[in-house]
Amino acid sequence: MISSAQSVQSVCILGSTGSIGVNTLDVLARHPERYRVVALAAHRQVDALVAQCLQWRPRWAVLADAALAQTAQQQLRAAGLATEVLCGPEALVQVAQAPEVDTVMGAIVGAAGLAPCMAAARAGKRLLLANKEALVVGGARFMRAVREGGGTLLPIDSEHSAIFQCLPQDATTWSGVIDHIVLTASGGPFRQRDPASLKDITPDQACAHPNWVMGRKISVDSATMMNKALEVIEARWLFDLAPEQIRVLIHPQSIVHSMVVCRDASVLAQMGSPDMRVPIAYGLSFPERIASGAPALDLLGCGALTFEAPLRERFPGLFLAWDALNAPQGTTAVLNAANEVAVAAFLDGQLRFTDIHRVNAATLELPLWSRELSGPDEASDGVDDLLAVDALARAEAQRLVAQYRA
Ligand SMILES: NC(=O)C1=CN([C@@H]2O[C@H](COP(=O)(O)OP(=O)(O)OC[C@H]3O[C@@H](n4cnc5c(N)ncnc54)[C@H](OP(=O)(O)O)[C@@H]3O)[C@@H](O)[C@H]2O)C=CC1
Numbered sequence: 001m002i003s004s005a006q007s008v009q010s011v012c013i014l015g016s017t018g019s020i021g022v023n024t025l026d027v028l029a030r031h032p033e034r035y036r037v038v039a040l041a042a043h044r045q046v047d048a049l050v051a052q053c054l055q056w057r058p059r060w061a062v063l064a065d066a067a068l069a070q071t072a073q074q075q076l077r078a079a080g081l082a083t084e085v086l087c088g089p090e091a092l093v094q095v096a097q098a099p100e101v102d103t104v105m106g107a108i109v110g111a112a113g114l115a116p117c118m119a120a121a122r123a124g125k126r127l128l129l130a131n132k133e134a135l136v137v138g139g140a141r142f143m144r145a146v147r148e149g150g151g152t153l154l155p156i157d158s159e160h161s162a163i164f165q166c167l168p169q170d171a172t173t174w175s176g177v178i179d180h181i182v183l184t185a186s187g188g189p190f191r192q193r194d195p196a197s198l199k200d201i202t203p204d205q206a207c208a209h210p211n212w213v214m215g216r217k218i219s220v221d222s223a224t225m226m227n228k229a230l231e232v233i234e235a236r237w238l239f240d241l242a243p244e245q246i247r248v249l250i251h252p253q254s255i256v257h258s259m260v261v262c263r264d265a266s267v268l269a270q271m272g273s274p275d276m277r278v279p280i281a282y283g284l285s286f287p288e289r290i291a292s293g294a295p296a297l298d299l300l301g302c303g304a305l306t307f308e309a310p311l312r313e314r315f316p317g318l319f320l321a322w323d324a325l326n327a328p329q330g331t332t333a334v335l336n337a338a339n340e341v342a343v344a345a346f347l348d349g350q351l352r353f354t355d356i357h358r359v360n361a362a363t364l365e366l367p368l369w370s371r372e373l374s375g376p377d378e379a380s381d382g383v384d385d386l387l388a389v390d391a392l393a394r395a396e397a398q399r400l401v402a403q404y405r406a
């Protein structure tokens with residue numbers, strides 16, 4: 001129940017047609033008295049975005065280019081809607097920082113979400129961050145934008161929401177509380193498969209996650225455990241931890257979403273059925289809690305909860321996280337860019353599953369990075385130099401994809 005003094009939150013969803021976007025709208029639909037949708041942004045799925053606009057009647061909708069926006073605008077006008085359809089990356093920034101918006105859900109996949117998420121942070125919004133790649137690329141500069149903007153950054157990634165839920169609300173006390181954290185990982189669809197048999201894996205096999213229904217990019221990342229590598233980097237920034245304070249355990253049931261091991265050896269864990277509506281609802285309502293629509297965990301029916309150490313021979317990509325965190329600033333952006341290129345090539349049938357790691361590791365090794373990264377300008381508030389590093393790494397990764405494809 002909201003108090004009469006509480007105003008309705010105006011929400012902008014970047015990536016509204018994806019898995020997180022749709023789950024967010026599902027939670028919002030349960031609480032019409034608390035939330036209204038002001039902006040919805042997709043990339044190329046015009047029909048899905050138009051259908052969402054017809055239901056939610058936002059002030060703005062955003063698509064990738066002018067032709068798509070015109071198609072959507074015509075359909076919405078014909079239906080009598082006043083929604084204005086904008087296009088391109090600048091429009092994402094515009095809606096993310098608009099004064100009419102209180103809360104931004106960052107649910108774009110990949111580094112494409114960096115600029116609008118940073119804009120939302122700088123504008124002091126309540127920023128719900130699912131788009132882990134934005135933080136992996138933005139790093140310290142992203143966190144500074146959050147601090148200087150004076151808004152609130154709430155993690156949506158299930159592991160990071162779990163850690164956040166285990167910690168005291170006053171973030172200034174976290175370093176005194178945490179000895180280390182344990183991020184849990186499902187191990188993905190190939191946890192028990194002979195690594196030698198992975199080279200002919202198809203995209204559909206890689207996307208068949210055992211516990212979560214997600215977009216295709218993150219599903220492939222779960223299969224290589226690069227998802228967990230990105231999450232290690234994400235945790236480093238969200239909770240201001242040293243790389244060695246972040247550990248990973250495989251937990252095939254995805255019920256313990258992560259743990260904080262405190263300085264006094266107490267272990268705090270957050271549990272629940274694997275349903276992203278739980279962290280989304282918590283981000284929307286923090287510090288209160290609202291109904292999410294997720295089923296309660298059946299402790300008697302869920303079976304044994306087990307934990308395993310991740311092996312380097314099976315999941316070499318995971319270990320790149322610590323390598324990148326211990327390298328010069330900006331190396332995590334290189335790793336992310338290489339992985340985005342490699343996963344896209346794999347999904348497109350251009351690269352073998354096992355070559356995703358080869359591309360990522362080889363891109364990281366190129367000596368060029370230490371020169372190019374010697375100085376992303378720490379005084380800068382922008383994203384242009386970060387995106388320049390991203391572009392350079394993509395070009396190198398594309399070259400490697402072409403080499404391995406041959
Ligand atoms: N799915 C999940 O359960 C979880 C996801 N995450 C993270 O959340 C983010 C979103 O994941 P998920 O929802 O699975 O991804 P999806 O692929 O399902 O959705 C991605 C969304 O982003 C839009 N989009 C894609 N590319 C661009 C671009 N270049 N510019 C603007 N918009 C773009 C898509 O639009 P269109 O539909 O038009 O292509 C779509 O709305 C990722 O960073 C992922 O790692 C984190 C934890 C769990």
Ligand SMILES: CC(=O)[C@@H](O)[C@H](O)COP(=O)(O)O
Pocket residue numbers: 157158159184185186187188212221222223225227228276
């Ligand atoms: C739901 C969520 O947060 C995903 O990031 C999930 O954790 C993926 O599963 P893996 O643990 O297999 O990477």
Ligand SMILES: [Mn+2]
Pocket residue numbers: 157158159231
């Ligand atoms: Mn996760």
